Amino acid sequence: MILEAAYLYVKPNLATQFESDFTKASQYISSIEGYLGHRLEKCLEIENKYLLLVDWNTLEDHTVGFRTSAAYLEWKKLLHHYYEPFPVVEHFETVFKNKKP
Template sequence: MILEAAFLFVKPELTSQFEVDFTKASQYISSIDGYLGHRLEKCLEVENKYLLLVDWNTLEDHTVGFRTSEAYLEWKKILHHYYEPFPIVEHFETVFANKK
């Protein structure tokens, strides 16, 4: 499994609408082969900062499967105008995990 992580800085005056539109846009990312789940976390210290975490089966499921899809174009149309600056997206694989 690959974890996609991106800090999203949303224009401060648009955070409420961003959260509504993020829910709508979620249908597009979740329709992609290799998608395993995602969540959006809101920062407690910085009002307009969010953390997007997406689980993918493989790196290519995100970088090729999603990014070259019609679903990505819809996701982009709904969400990309909210970001300032545009987020840097990184991918991680688990080295160690411990859950209670």
């Protein structure tokens, strides 16, 4: 499994509309082969800062499968105009994991 992570900085006074559009856009990302799940976290300390976390089966499921799809164009249309600056997207793989029993 690959974890995609991106800090999203939403332009001032647009957080409520962004959150609404993000909910709508979620149908597009979740329709992609290799998509496993995602969540959007809102920062408590910094206004208009969010953390997007997406689980993918493989890196290519995101970088090729999603980013070259018609679904990505809809995602982009709904969300990309909210960001300032545009987010840096990074990918991670687990090297250690522990959970409380």
